[in-house]
Amino acid sequence: MNVPASTAPQVPPQHEAGGPETPRTRPQSTRGADTRALTQVLFGQLKNLEPGTPEHDRVRGALIEANLPLVRYAAARFRSRNEPMEDVVQVGTIGLINAIDRFDPDRGVQFPTFAMPTVVGEIKRYFRDNVRTVHVPRRLHELWVQVNGATEDLTTAHGRSPTTAEIAERLRIGEDEVLACIEAGRSYHATSLEAAQEGDGLPGLLDRLGYEDPALAGVEHRDLVRHLLVQLPEREQRILMLRYYSNLTQSQISQELGVSQMHVSRLLARSFARLRSANRIEA
Template sequence: MSARTVPEAPLQREQPAASASARRSPAAPGEAAGRRDGEGDVGAGAEPPAAPGAPQAPGRSGDGPARGERRSRGADARALTQVLFQEFVKLEPGSPEHTRVRSALIEANLPLVRYAAARFRSRNEPMEDVIQVGTIGLINAIDRFDPDRGVQFPTFAMPTVVGEIKRYFRDNVRTVHVPRRLHELWVQVNGASEDLTVLHGRTPTTAEIADRLRIAEDEVLACIEAGRSYHATSLEAAQEGDGLPGLLDRLGYEDPALAGVEHRDLVRHLLVQLPEREQRILLLRYYSNLTQSQISAELGVSQMHVSRLLSRSFARLRSANRIDA
């Protein structure tokens, strides 16, 4: 049994004394129910799903056939939803009949979810996932809806569906979590940027956006940066178009010899302060790797004297060392 024919049997049992107009058209029970609930416009000018072949009222001047057909399908869905809810509120939650009518309500209002999800096509997220999240919001709206309040179900359900989708994008899609205030401000910055682009015929500057929203330029820059946090670029991904290697290959690294640059500069500065003979002894000992005996033979002095000169040079170097001081 399809979702369009689900409510007809119980509806006919509840209204055995239908009027002549109700016997001529299956739409009469739904219309009468709509008037009792204060929703007389639902189904007033459209045939319900049970009679899809019935002639439709002509649209306004200038409406094309496709537009009139979409309006007719929307009216059919509203009328069917109204009839289903009248039966739904009378059923015991958890019963098979309650589950059946609930499923029919979900199926009848899936076009509402698709309409809401289409607003988020620019987010580069699979539309199937967005529709699934919106369907969760639709189910929550069905469970909370009260037909006696006189509000049409699409009017009640749309904020719930859109809110569920926005919550999904805010909490699950972004690679980097952005504070809620910054996310909401980013929406305003995006809208102001589009308005200023149309007004000036060019991309607005940060100062113009900040002046339009009366906020600081730093906040505008933070919002623009937050808008890029939906998808992170892989460090190993090659750059498209320019033929350059990935970001990881172009990132700097810590050179292990970097610390030696400062040390060599310091040694050079300290060595020039020593006498020439002590400079030569240090060079022979630590750059030519000669022993003290070989140095003594090279300079014609005793080994003991070479040792004393080395000790005195070290003492002078330590006293003049800026780092140790």
């Protein structure tokens, strides 16, 4: 869109010894000043025009075109997101248009200062709501768009969700490609493991996929017992193993070791006293 000569401020041409400056050779600070001056003049004209009139649309379009460098500057901050820069600039331009429609030049704020948060916010919202969380090949992404459209058309035509075979026949592709596209489409939105499932009233994926291992509660105690047992004499260790791991009675232990049952009872009592005194958890 070209800015009419009548709307642009008259900026005196600057000359150097080598000839007149061109927009490409003009210093960036000078270009920025020219853009700010032009923007100020255009906003001065815009506030006196009736919205929806051809003249209003013309001046508004000139404002958009004059400030597109601001959008490209904001979009460059998201270059590492692996999204086509043309798409990011297009989304940022929407933010620029919203800023132009809301800007009040009488408040004394420079338009770039006012517009930048709106442009950046629009781009961030785009990445949050629309960009896939897992990158997929461009061909698969483009095919997914076709699969999605065919699905909507077939659903309208048949009054039900179409089968994979029907979608494949409609697009003249293999069913495997349709399934791959459906799987790729899921990468557009990540679901929290703790999010409840909409519609079915079921708990979140975390509650359904995981379970509480009943043996977890005994892990610390088993580690503690192992640590305490090695502090006992070997004979007392064996008595405890026979009593609580082999489930022998005191009478059976006395026969196994060739000692009296009373002696086994005294050794067990002494072992318990030693274990309790060394128990760092109860202490």
